[in-house]
Amino acid sequence: MSIKPVFSFSIDMKLSEKGVSVGKYDGETASLTAITQSNKTTSKIEFAITAGKLSKSSENDYLAIGSDTNILVYQVNDNLEVFFKEITEGVLCMIIGTTDDRAGPMLFCGSKQTVRGFNEHGDEILWIVTSCFVNSIELFDFNRDNELEIILGCENEKIKIYKNDKFIRELNESGPIKKVIKINSLLAFILKNGTIGIYEGHVRLWRIKAKSTASSAASYDILGTGHMQLVIGWESGKIDVRDPRSGDVLMKMMSSNKIIGLLVTDYRGLGSNELISISEQGDIQGYMTSSINLAPISACDGSQISEMLNLKQNLLTELIHYENNLRVNDALTSASDDSLTTVKQLRAVANDFAIIPANTRLSIGISADEIKKSSVEVSISTNNSTIIKAVIVFTDGIFPNGEVLIVHPPTKRVVSGIYSGIQSASSRISGVSNIVIPLKIPKDEVIDVHIKAFVGSVDGNQFHVFELNRQLPKFSMYSLPEKISGSPKGFEEISKLSENFSLKAPESFVKFKVAERVSRFCMFINQNFLLPADIEPPANEIDSFDFLKLSLVSLRDASPVIITFYNDSNIIIQTENLELAGNLVQSIAEFMNITNLDSSASFPGTVSKFHELFEKLQGLQESANVLRTDTALKINLAKILVIRAEDAKITNMAQRLRVGNVATKMMTQYKEALLQKNVEKLVQIMEMGK
Amino acid sequence: MELELTRVDYNLVGITLQNSLKLLPAKKAKEQQRFVIGDQDGVVQLLSVKKDEVIVHFKTVPGNIITSVQLGGSTGTIHDKIFVAYDNQIVGYNKKGKVFLTFDTNLTEPIKSLCVTGNDLIVCGNHVYTHYKDCKESGSYLCGDTIVDCNVLCPHNTSRVITILACSGRVLRLLEHCRVRKLIELESIPTVLHVPKNAIGNKILVGFSDGRVTLFCVNPMLTEVKQEILIASKDNLSAVTCLDTFDLYGDGKEELIIGRRDGTIQVFTTMLENNEFEMDCQQLLYEENFNESISCVFGGCIGVAGYAELIACTYTGKVFGLTTRTIGDILTDAKSNSNVVTDASQRIQKLKSEIEYLEQAVTREREKYQLSTQAMSSGLSAISAMAINDSISLSADDATYILSLELPSPIENILVQSDVVALEMLDVEGNSAVVSKSECDKNDGNILLCCYRCQVNTNRLDLKFRTVEGHHGTLRVYITPNIQPKCCQLKTYTIHPLSLHMVVHNYDQTRPMNTLTLKGNFSQGEMHSWISNCLPEVPERIDSNDENVLMFKNVFLGTFLICVYSKGEAEFRSDNVTTISIVKDFIAKKATTKHIKIELTINVHDNTTEAFVKLIEPKFLFYNNLLKDNKTLQALLELNVQSDDEYELLSERYKMLLQNKRDIQEKFRKESNNFDRLINLLTYFYVHKNKLKGIDVKNRIETIKCSLKNSKSNSLVQAFSEI
Incomplete structure (x- = not known):
């Protein structure tokens, strides 16, 4: 089943993904606006455009053009510049809309560090520091308070939600966010790694990862079901129509060119919205809502039956597996009095079956690496002589080249033993029953790890797949300085570990007060750190302890972190890492359900670094200015040359109107006029020849 | 495309391979035909369709793997006797399911292919061909390579029987009285033979692993062979798995029907009826991909009387029709008969209850299995291997390997491991699996470790990779189907030193x-x-x-x-x-x-250097120019030439570049990395040449690469002599 476009045309220009927008510049008819790729001639300038109603008084949409240095707001219909602003940190994305009725419509402009909001006069009335690249902005009622919030899709893998300039919440994703788009009451997101998904409030309804990267999404009822579908345009040229709540694909369309934009607007002015797809090659196609409901037809065209046949087949296969399993077991029990026959029989079926003792278990241990102190180690072992042929670790966002780490021990046959990780190959072993996998986790975040281990015999070519899912706590990359046993530990024992702490205690610290039961703190530590043993609160909570001092070492840079909980509810976190201190404070506050928390902090190291950087920045700004003037000069020169070329063309034509001496004379006069910058005279010369 | 075909699902059987399905001949034209299927579970069933309902005429109990199902009958009668090859036995069934023949061939290897004509049985194993007349051996022939398929020619309906063997060594062997009368050399590996029924018995259609289809015409003396490529091999076309010729339009002209390994079914026009050799105007009438490799496809009349239809079965055992009856036809028919829609929903209901029953059974068995894996259990967990339909082939088009893997169940993921230096996995267009490369340590024998995570309902996946000659080793592929209890299977493939x-x-x-x-x-x-x-x-x-x-x-x-x-x-x-x-x-x-x-x-020989370089030169210059053209073209596009005036100012070369812009960009996208490959090969050529002379130039490799890459000269011979 396919849907044919209602209109289609091509503008035969390569278009940039950075900007496609539709605006009613005369207040009535929709115009499509796009950026061509060839605009990149002078330097690597990133552009963003958007169109919308910025003025309270005018019905016309304004067009905003953002580059890496400035914003220009333009009134297309009257060919008028509304305002021009320098944005030194560059513009990455823009949107026009109203989040605050008093302030009126605003142009929101996301850059490498900030989000700014301008009104129709170009006054900056909103300023949010995001401290990360803002790739996409959307205005959306996130918390259902009937007001729009500002949703930012950021490069640092976070979706941030602001109520005007107040931060409300962030949602962590598995890759840099490319786009956030509202789909009715839901929020769709597109990641640069090919993932797409939907949030309802802060709950993620679904997310899927594809080979290609999605470039745009829109909400449109293309199938005529009466409900909106989620339409996704992909770089591969595919357009998916999905159920927004489940992510199920309802229909697919294919074109050969990268889709760079999907827009919904009444493009032809017929009174109903159309879905418009725009490809990189400049092909533009419009689709309309189907007049008949296509959903049941697409289900009826045999796909339902073939789906059911698939299901039936899978069930049958599983049943056959169980039947065969019983058959082999029966055959073996009947022959069990003669162990030689058993072995022979096993050999006979070994190639057709994956055979392991039924009670084979796979145990998994996760701990800080004890020797090198540089990573978290996942150790996997079987409880018998079966070997682990390979292990695939799936997790998002911690591996450099994708979503997996595969461990495949050498295949040469030697004795069984422990195989540790991908780094060591000192012992040449093949039949391994124990594998240690080092994981380096780049960010302090909860990580879901999905492990698939292939278990079988050394010679076999069939393996059982054991699937294990584990969650690594947020601060798993901080470990105790000493090895301790696995039994629960009291406060004194833990605090004593600090006495032998060889590293110098950090000078910087943050101090705050949290009035909570001490058992809650134990729970916080046990849940958020990967310690070999649980910390037990003292039996009599109130006064049986002075403090709990937890000294930790970062597995990333071996820097020390000391967290001390005092009996008087004071907490001191000592670390030179300001970000870590912040993360710990936020996590404790979240865990204890604290909405307001005050703290005192001292980070002398960071402050002096800040000063240093600030001075450097000033120097850089100066040189940037010099460079910019230089560029401006060059651009002017280029412009002058282009104008000269145009002049030459026109003059040539003008010259061709005259012949002989008259023509040469005209040229001399023309040159004179050009030098005097006398435009009237130039025109006169062209028209009259003198 | 001219032909509109609608898919109708009929049945689900066990795994089917080539020659698993046959259509029984109809007594009258356009009358509904029955079809017989023999699958890998050993079940033979004769089916027909009545009002969307599949009717089973007979069905045998599961037994040995069935390798071939053929139809036969004595000369002059309708060929509706069913011959089935199991292991090294042949069993004949009549259309009521009664066994009329059980013939033990006593061959040492299982029967791979079978052909029945009159009283002659042609039986082939992997290497041995045996001819039986009235079940008595009349001769045999041993091939060095593998016999892929067999068929017979009976010129002018005489009693002459000419056997055709398609062999993996890129030859067709034509035998008479078990002696090779003619050897036809082929450019690619044949995969399937088809002898058009109505021809006078001199035409053979051959499908190949590189996707091409060729028609061979032999004279009765078997001395002359004319051949014509009907479908050329291009763009990594998938291997042909089955062929048929059938008159779908009822206009007296037969169409060519092709089934492929990647699940594509195509219909082309041909002029087969014409005895003259003028088949150059092939027109594609229909093409669709069904995602599962096609084992058999035939034209006939199956679902509804009066409508021509294609019937196909796939590796995973799906049997479906592609009918010329459109939705419009169904709606018109529905006016006179309102049962059509209810028939379909009745089928769905029936399937639903079947599935429900199966789900309950599975839940019960799953619990039992779980119990058996408790700590105290002493038994085994023995999960049977899944049949994997795999094939690895070297594509002559772009000198890459294609490994296609297909399972009867959906694939969850595929882990690829290799110890071959410089083996590189490439992207396959239309492949939706998510690829992730893992870091690996070559000291562990891992040069490549990557994982293909498949999207739901993916039963087959093509992997493409490139090798560099001189490096050899093993490619290991672990395939995990998405079926409980989860197991994976290891398949290994040898990469030879001279892999290209x-x-x-x-x-x-x-x-x-x-x-x-x-x-x-x-x-x-x-x-x-x-x-x-x-x-x-x-x-x-x-x-x-x-x-x-x-x-x-x-x-x-x-x-x-x-x-x-x-x-x-x-x-x-x-x-x-x-x-x-x-x-x-x-x-x-x-x-x-x-x-x-x-x-x-x-x-x-010193003059081999120059000859070799000259041989490579056109290719080298082609890629070199392509790279240059693309570079210039990018600059030209930046110019954004809009008007004709501006266009006219450009030089002829630039105009040419702009005119062929899409072509150049497409070629660049597909082939640009071949240039580096060529540079590497030339460099190694230089190194090996010197090595054989006893000179070590390994330390100069990078310099040589550089100077070749940046050579401005239009002669590679010159560039090569300068290094």
Whole structure:
């Protein structure tokens, strides 16, 4: 089943993904606006455009053009510049809309560090520091308070939600966010790694990862079901129509060119919205809502039956597996009095079956690496002589080249033993029953790890797949300085570990007060750190302890972190890492359900670094200015040359109107006029020849 | 596309391979036909369709794997007797399911292909062809390579029986009275034979692993062979798995129907009825991909009387029709008969209850299995292997390998591991699996570790990779189907040192050759096994005891390798020094491990260098120009030429570039990385040439690469002489 476009045309220009927008510049008819790729001639300038109603008084949409240095707001219909602003940190994305009725419509402009909001006069009335690249902005009622919030899709893998300039919440994703788009009451997101998904409030309804990267999404009822579908345009040229709540694909369309934009607007002015797809090659196609409901037809065209046949087949296969399993077991029990026959029989079926003792278990241990102190180690072992042929670790966002780490021990046959990780190959072993996998986790975040281990015999070519899912706590990359046993530990024992702490205690610290039961703190530590043993609160909570001092070492840079909980509810976190201190404070506050928390902090190291950087920045700004003037000069020169070329063309034509001496004379006069910058005279010369 | 076909799902059977399904002939035209299927579970069933309902006429109990289902009957009668090959037995069923023949062939290997004509039975194993007349052996023939498919020609309906064997060594063998009468050399590996029914018995259609379809015409004396490529091989076309010719329009002209490994079914127009050889105007009427490799496809009348239809079965056992009856037809028919919609929903209901029943059974068994895996249990967990339909082939188009894997169940993920240096996985268009590369340590024997995570309902996946000659090893693929209890299967593939060579039947004798002569105390068998370890496609057996000759061609460069060997002596000739050097290194190493002393003589002809470079030159210049053109084109596009005036100002070359912009960009996207590959090969050629002369130039590799890459000269010979 396919849907044919209602209109289609091509503008035969390569278009940039950075900007496609539709605006009613005369207040009535929709115009499509796009950026061509060839605009990149002078330097690597990133552009963003958007169109919308910025003025309270005018019905016309304004067009905003953002580059890496400035914003220009333009009134297309009257060919008028509304305002021009320098944005030194560059513009990455823009949107026009109203989040605050008093302030009126605003142009929101996301850059490498900030989000700014301008009104129709170009006054900056909103300023949010995001401290990360803002790739996409959307205005959306996130918390259902009937007001729009500002949703930012950021490069640092976070979706941030602001109520005007107040931060409300962030949602962590598995890759840099490319786009956030509202789909009715839901929020769709597109990641640069090919993932797409939907949030309802802060709950993620679904997310899927594809080979290609999605470039745009829109909400449109293309199938005529009466409900909106989620339409996704992909770089591969595919357009998916999905159920927004489940992510199920309802229909697919294919074109050969990268889709760079999907827009919904009444493009032809017929009174109903159309879905418009725009490809990189400049092909533009419009689709309309189907007049008949296509959903049941697409289900009826045999796909339902073939789906059911698939299901039936899978069930049958599983049943056959169980039947065969019983058959082999029966055959073996009947022959069990003669162990030689058993072995022979096993050999006979070994190639057709994956055979392991039924009670084979796979145990998994996760701990800080004890020797090198540089990573978290996942150790996997079987409880018998079966070997682990390979292990695939799936997790998002911690591996450099994708979503997996595969461990495949050498295949040469030697004795069984422990195989540790991908780094060591000192012992040449093949039949391994124990594998240690080092994981380096780049960010302090909860990580879901999905492990698939292939278990079988050394010679076999069939393996059982054991699937294990584990969650690594947020601060798993901080470990105790000493090895301790696995039994629960009291406060004194833990605090004593600090006495032998060889590293110098950090000078910087943050101090705050949290009035909570001490058992809650134990729970916080046990849940958020990967310690070999649980910390037990003292039996009599109130006064049986002075403090709990937890000294930790970062597995990333071996820097020390000391967290001390005092009996008087004071907490001191000592670390030179300001970000870590912040993360710990936020996590404790979240865990204890604290909405307001005050703290005192001292980070002398960071402050002096800040000063240093600030001075450097000033120097850089100066040189940037010099460079910019230089560029401006060059651009002017280029412009002058282009104008000269145009002049030459026109003059040539003008010259061709005259012949002989008259023509040469005209040229001399023309040159004179050009030098005097006398435009009237130039025109006169062209028209009259003198 | 002209032909509109609608898919109708009929049934689900066990795994089916080529020759699993046959359509019984109809007594009258346009009358509904019955079809017989034999699957890998050993079940034979005769089915027909009545009002969307599948009717089973007979069905046998599961037994041995069925390798072929054929129809036959004595001359002059309707050919509706069913012959089924199990293991090394042939069983005949009549249309009521009664066994009228059980014939034990006593062959040492299982029957791979079967053909029935009159009272003649043609039976083939992997290497042996045996001919039976009235169930009595009348002769046999042994092939060195593998027999892929067999068929017969009966010229002018005489009692002559000419057997055609399609063999993996890129030949068709035509035999009469078990003697080879004609050997037809082929450019690619044949996969399927089809003899058009209505022809006078001189035409053979052959499908190939590179996707092409060729028509062969032989004269009755079998002395002359005319051939015409009906469908050419291009753009990594998937292998042909089945062929049929059928008149779908009812206009007296037969259409060509092709089923492919990647699940594509195509219909083309042909002029088969015409005895003249003018089949150059093929027009594609229909093409659709069904994602599961097609085992059989036939044209006939199945679902509804009066409507022509294609019936196909897939590897995973789906049997479906592609009917010419459109939705419009159904709606018109529905006016007179309102049952159509209810028929469909009744089927769905029936399927639903079947599934419900199965789900309950599965839940019960799953619990039982779980109990059996408790700690105290002493039993085993034995999960049967899943049949994997795999094939690996070297594509001559772009000198890459395609490994296609297909399972009867959906694939969850595929782990690829390799210890072959420079083996590189490539992207396959239309492949939706998410690829992730893992870091790996080559000290553990891991040069490549990556994982393909499949999207739901993916039963087959094509993997594409590129090799560099001189490096060999193993490619290991672990396939995990998404079926409980979860198990995975390991498949291994050998990558030979001369991985980009394929078997050919003749070579350009005018080319100057370098030679490598080996003398020593080795048997012919030993040398044969070394060669088969060094090169792909080497036949398992040696045809003769005296001098054996094998010829190969490098598909990327077009150079040849000729191996002539007998007991104690072997000679290798090639116009490519690199090839000779690789053979030398490999065989010397093999011989050393076997403690066999070998005397080596190498004769490098200096003029082979120039000939080799000249051979590569067009390719080199093509890629070099493509790169330059693309660079210039990008700059031209930046200019954003809008008006004709501006366009006219451009030079002819620039105009040409702008005119062919899409073509250039497409070519660049597809082939640009071949330039680096060529540079590498040329560099290694230089290194090996010097190595054979005893000069080590390894430290100059990067300089050579650079100077070749940046060579401005329009002559590679000159560029090469300058390094």
